[in-house]
Amino acid sequence: MQAIEAVPAQDAQRLVILGTGGTIAGRAALAGDNVGYVAGQVSVGDLVAAVPMLKPLPLDVEQVAQLDSKDMNFDVWKALAVQVAFHLGRSDVMGVVITHGTDTIEETAFFLQSVLKPAKPVVLTCAMRPATALVPDGPQNLSDAVAVARQVGAQGVVVVCAGQIHGADDVTKVHTYRVDAFDSGDAGPLGCVEEGMVRLFRPWPEACLAGSFDASAHDRVQASLVLPRVVLLTSHADADGLMVQALLAQAASGMVQPLRGIVVAGTGNGTLHKNLEIALLEAQAQGIRVVLSSRCVRGRVLAHLGQRFSEVSSLSPVKSRIALALDLLPG
Numbered sequence: 001m002q003a004i005e006a007v008p009a010q011d012a013q014r015l016v017i018l019g020t021g022g023t024i025a026g027r028a029a030l031a032g033d034n035v036g037y038v039a040g041q042v043s044v045g046d047l048v049a050a051v052p053m054l055k056p057l058p059l060d061v062e063q064v065a066q067l068d069s070k071d072m073n074f075d076v077w078k079a080l081a082v083q084v085a086f087h088l089g090r091s092d093v094m095g096v097v098i099t100h101g102t103d104t105i106e107e108t109a110f111f112l113q114s115v116l117k118p119a120k121p122v123v124l125t126c127a128m129r130p131a132t133a134l135v136p137d138g139p140q141n142l143s144d145a146v147a148v149a150r151q152v153g154a155q156g157v158v159v160v161c162a163g164q165i166h167g168a169d170d171v172t173k174v175h176t177y178r179v180d181a182f183d184s185g186d187a188g189p190l191g192c193v194e195e196g197m198v199r200l201f202r203p204w205p206e207a208c209l210a211g212s213f214d215a216s217a218h219d220r221v222q223a224s225l226v227l228p229r230v231v232l233l234t235s236h237a238d239a240d241g242l243m244v245q246a247l248l249a250q251a252a253s254g255m256v257q258p259l260r261g262i263v264v265a266g267t268g269n270g271t272l273h274k275n276l277e278i279a280l281l282e283a284q285a286q287g288i289r290v291v292l293s294s295r296c297v298r299g300r301v302l303a304h305l306g307q308r309f310s311e312v313s314s315l316s317p318v319k320s321r322i323a324l325a326l327d328l329l330p331g
């Protein structure tokens with residue numbers, strides 16, 4: 001593994017490494033087993049200690065959560081946003097690294113970018129193999145993530161995995177098993193890390209103009225106990241409107257958190273099976289916001305004349321859900 005280059009002398013030199021669990025912190029009974037493991041077992045302190053070249057660096061390490069990221073939820077996102085905002089506000093901190101599971105890392109990255117628009121780098125990293133693997137990928141990914149967080153001029157939320165740097169808005173997990181499991185679609189990666197050096201292909205993600213993060217969006221999120229309820233449906237052959245009708249009936253019963261929005265992963269350019277479309281038009285007529293996205297892994301939904309739903313999204317379906325829920329927050 002490569003040495004991490006020293007950064008030029010400046011006030012903010014410290015990095016904060018926050019742990020949330022995932023396969024990077026996973027443990028298997030057998031060292032050769034890359035799939036039969038339990039995620040979120042090894043502390044972030046131990047993950048950092050396993051990478052010798054991090055030893056001389058000024059690091060603070062903190063465990064924010066310890067979970068399999070398939071179980072990610074709004075409470076953990078809020079806790080993470082609070083800790084990230086706190087550390088970004090410290091004058092001695094130049095960036096934050098977050099260890100995370102691969103399964104929802106793109107959602108957490110998108111949430112943090114939407115809510116904080118950090119002026120310093122926030123770098124999420126992960127692994128496809130558990131910490132106990134014969135050849136774990138976590139230590140190299142963590143080392144690369146630290147190199148990115150120490151890059152002068154870096155800003156915004158990015159995901160670093162398998163030597164690539166992906167922007168929070170574009171990154172998607174595209175492979176179930178390979179160590180290079182992420183892709184940034186048409187946009188491509190932001191850059192790469194080669195032997196501890198960052199090579200940038202395009203600009204860092206957008207950052208707020210004043211302060212180290214966007215305090216207004218952060219405060220709005222922290223003031224909310226729950227995210228407005230937005231569900232995600234998919235259009236497919238033989239689709240019907242039963243699921244939508246059930247959601248509307250449930251909402252009318254008042255027994256669950258009110259349904260505020262539906263994101264639908266449509267076919268192609270956001271098209272819908274006619275049976276599902278009828279039900280969604282009824283939902284829209286009842287005041288539920290309906291947003292069209294696409295099941296296609298590349299491209300975006302283009303609005304067009306004659307469209308029957310007022311909102312289309314250029315984000316992936318899972319990120320469209322977060323964007324709509326955040327948009328529905330009070331204030």
Ligand code: SIN
Nearest residue numbers: 022023069101102103
């Ligand atoms: C997880 O997302 O927490 C488990 C899977 C992984 O990290 O690859």
